[in-house]
Amino acid sequence: MAMKSSGKLGVILLVLTFLTIALVDLTRDRQIDWTRTYDQRDKIPYGLFFTRTELSKILGNEAKVRDFTAMNYPDLKGFLRGKERGSLVYIVDGMYDGKEAVAELVAYVERGGEVFISANSLSIALLDTLGLDQEYYYPRDFNDAIDIKDRPFTLTDGTKAFYKDLDYPGLFYEIDSVGISKIGYFQAEGREVPNFVEVRRKKGRFLLHLEPLMFTNYYMLKEPNYNYAATALKLLKRPDVFWYDARAKSNDAVQTPLRVLLQNEGLKQAWYILLFGLLLFLLFRSKREQMAIPVIEPEKNMSKEFAKTIATLYYESGNPGNLVQKKIEYFLYDIRINFLLDTLTLDEPGFAKHLSTKSGVPLADCEYIIALVIKYRKVTATTDDELIEINKQIEEFKNKANIL
Template sequence: MKNAGKFGLVLVGLTILVIALIDVTSDKQVDWTRTYDQRDKIPFGLYVVRQELPRILGEQGAEVTDVTATNYTYLRDFLRGKENSSLVYIVDQFYEGKEVTKELIAFAERGGEVFISSNSLPVNFLDTLGIEQHYYYPQNFDDVIDTKDRAFMLNDGRTAFYKDLEYPGLFYDLDTIGVSIIGYFEAEGREVPNFLEVKRGKGRFLLHLEPLMFTNYYFLQRRNFMYASSALKFITRQQVYWYDGHSTGQQARTPLRVLLQHAGLRQAWYILLFSLILFLLFRSKREQKAVPVIPPEPNLSREFAKTIATLYYESGHPGNLVQKKIEYFLYELRTHFQLDILKLEEEDFAQQLALKSGVALSLCEYITARVIRCKKTKISTDKELVELNKDIEEFKHNANML
């Protein structure tokens, strides 16, 4: 059992060591997926901008709250009475249908503010606002593969450079009343608009065509941070609602969910499960079956002696009990002091008993004489039996025989 337990511990330790070595030496590839998810800390997630947005808008004292659904019915009920707030979309594609876009336009006309940063906007939405969107393609086709940094600017002079935008989005046909250009990028010596303010009724839309600028990778670069934060500061309302399109709704609040969300805790959980399985396997193979406990037979010698004494006493012949008492006493003398009890009546027996027992010679002579006398007496009384027992017990006490 002990060897099996040690082997199991060694095997678990080796397993943990191998997993740790694999984890340390493995080449962890960077995930460049453009998720635009506020929970993702990968380069093209939105974790940083979502965390920093309340600080960026802190001068206005804005409060930021997540919105997890934007279907027509929900949006209509949610935005009712919130005309003094802002709704923020930073998404890859703005795919809202006609009913939702109508509700957003109605919300802006009542005084609301809508910030949208997306690579594309729906045609029906753009037609309603009286603008058009396209993508920039260089006149010289060889420039398509040019990956050098492209300058993006705001009207306040903030400038940032992005190298991953080969075909950035742009707005054109902007002769509609209420449309203002607040951001653009430079291409072939021209300023191409990609950030608009579109006033609608009492409110407005802020339309931005490159959400990549707000991802973790660019947002953590100082110059790009200044550009992105300045773009977000166009949001002027005190209450801001952030559209969380990747939310899966109400999530289970169990400890297991917390463990599985983090790589380190997840690995520790799997190691624990594997160790428990190994432990159960070795325990089931090596553990002996339960052995029933058999209690020892009780020592009933005392009860037996008491029963015999009672029988002798009740028979009315204490002489027999006296003889048994003497025989047992002589047996104890023989076993304790190796005396020859056949020489009981010899003159030197009492002296030998005194030497071996350490009892006074007078007491040894007395008990020897008493035993010889009682042994020769065939008829005894109860009184003589009690006196004999008292003398024997006194001698045994002095001789440390009890």
């Protein structure tokens, strides 16, 4: 009788668990995912589902749009064979192809192909080959408020749009070389700063754009921004269009009979909960009746409370400069430990380059964070806003450099 009662109790607990999970899932506040995935499957604000779906409509019925995946140089070389009538479209966070892949793309363009790239960062090999230089726009005074309403992004045909998340957009400079022309720019400090260029090479051309965020779902659903992105994409003139899909191979790896469950986040969670519940049920069924063992609670970990108390004391003291100093010193400690760099040479010109090489973070980001550290390292009086900005920049750098 005791075993039967135990079995019934296990079933009741399992049912109650499922009901509780279902209730919590239905009533929870679902947060918007603002991750910048630049993936055609994602319907989140910064995915590319809408753009990929609308691309055929934007380019017209004559264009044939297909996906392609070339994760390395041999794949790219094999794919490009005989496709000189086509256009390759890359809308990615960063394009970091090496010299061999870049040489293959250049050869493809010179044979008559067309390559459209919109990325936050272009590979050094591609920039050097095409004779371009890329940078990011920062106001002359770091503390200046940036009013994006005064900085429209414009194409040479007059199409204009505004983007609220582009505080520090990418730009090209020194583009006076033969075969390079400006086809898009933004207004800053009374100047037209180029961020979209055409580079002609023999029979074909590169279209290089420095802000993929403009093509994401969030902006494409707004008419002025849609017009801007659609006009930029309509510059593609080849009949065959190949959209670069970076995640195709990783998604194809899920080929188990349970792939429908595993590819859906909600179903996957339900499947794991079911397995856990069954194991729990079997544990209840197989367990022998025995005397209850008293539970001895371990001592509570008060680390969080301690950190919160210390933070409160710093906040109430009204001296964020002290926090800035400690934040910078801990950051320099991380650089010394993780990358074995001597931070006493922080002011030397080559330090940022060494840091970029060892961390894998773009040189522009390294130069910016080092300049920020040098500026505030010995400043004793700062504002809360400066503290927040310094903390944000340091955390972003650590994430890019995979410093845990």
